Amino acid sequence: MSSGEKSAWISFLVILVAFGAYFASIGIDLSASVRAGYRGAPWLGLVGVIIAVTLFQVAAHTALAARSPAEAQSASDERERLIVLRATRPAFYVLMTGVWLALGVVALGGGVWMLVQATLFAVWVAELTRFGMQIYYYRRGLA
Amino acid sequence: MSSTIITNAIRRLRFEHDEMTQQALAERIGVTRQTINAIELGKYFPSLEAAFCIAAVFALPLQEVFQYHGPTEPKTTLRTP
Numbered sequence: 268m269s270s271g272e273k274s275a276w277i278s279f280l281v282i283l284v285a286f287g288a289y290f291a292s293i294g295i296d297l298s299a300s301v302r303a304g305y306r307g308a309p310w311l312g313l314v315g316v317i318i319a320v321t322l323f324q325v326a327a328h329t330a331l332a333a334r335s336p337a338e339a340q341s342a343s344d345e346r347e348r349l350i351v352l353r354a355t356r357p358a359f360y361v362l363m364t365g366v367w368l369a370l371g372v373v374a375l376g377g378g379v380w381m382l383v384q385a386t387l388f389a390v391w392v393a394e395l396t397r398f399g400m401q402i403y404y405y406r407r408g409l410a
Numbered sequence: 411m412s413s414t415i416i417t418n419a420i421r422r423l424r425f426e427h428d429e430m431t432q433q434a435l436a437e438r439i440g441v442t443r444q445t446i447n448a449i450e451l452g453k454y455f456p457s458l459e460a461a462f463c464i465a466a467v468f469a470l471p472l473q474e475v476f477q478y479h480g481p482t483e484p485k486t487t488l489r490t491p
Contacts, residue, residue, distance in 0.1 A: 269444040344441040346454050408453025410416075 270331060270338040271347045272405040277327045279398035281320055286391045289316045293384055313387070349409060354400035361396045365389020415480040421450050423468045423475065439463040 289312065332339035343351075369385035377385070424430040432446040439460060448454035449464075456464070465475045 269442055271442075272444075338442075341442070344445050345457050345460060346441065346445040346448060408448055408451070410453050410455055 269347070269405070270335060271343060271350070272402065273331055274328060275398050275401040275405065277331065278324065279395065279402060281323050281327065282391065282394055282398070285316050285320045285323070286387075289313070290384075290388060290391065346409065350401055350404045353404055353409070354397050357400055358393045358397035362389055362393035365392055416455050416476055416478055417452065418449065418476045420446070420464065420475065423470070427468060435464070435467060438467050 292312065366386060366389050369382060369389055372385040373382050420435070424432070424435060432450075433443045436443045436446045440463075441456075441460060445454065445456075449456050461472060461476055465472045468475060
């Protein structure tokens with residue numbers, strides 16, 4: 268497995284687990300606050316997740332580079348660059364669809380907090396698509 | 411996966427050149443070992459530049475390294491002035 272594929276796996280799993288837990292907690296909070304007639308603004312939770320994801324990504328990629336320093340120092344080649352480009356295209360469509368749906372949340376009466384969460388959700392799904400497609404192309408090939 | 415219409419003889423040529431490793435070939439043309447493996451397995455068609463570089467390593471013309479098995483008749487004809 269190339270370092271590019273390992274990096275895609277790390278990013279995919281970290282983002283899946285961290286933001287998956289975050290959005291699960293948002294869902295629970297939302298249903299509870301709707302029942303109580305109150306919508307909170309857990310910005311602290313969001314900041315915490317972003318910091319945790321950043322730290323874990325840095326730690327995992329540092330460990331990856333320490334295991335195979337030569338591979339880590341070499342620039343990506345033409346195949347890896349093409350994989351990144353091809354994986355970005357479907358992720359862009361997912362992001363655009365998600366952003367439009369997030370705007371729909373505002374039209375349905377959601378506030379700024381709901382708009383932020385819906386947009387973040389769209390970004391999350393788009394990022395999962397991007398890294399998922401990279402893994403797919405690394406394993407299946409580009410031919 | 412689309413049907414492979416470009417095949418190559420890289421694996422055989424590596425063997426004939428003192429059993430050159432994929433890593434050695436990769437270092438000669440500036441790609442990763444995994445990319446050489448993907449090319450050999452038909453999972454990736456290299457750029458024209460990389461293909462010429464591979465052929466140059468084996469000191470062979472391009473068509474002796476890569477073979478095209480697509481339709482021989484062109485779909486359109488060029489009009490001459």
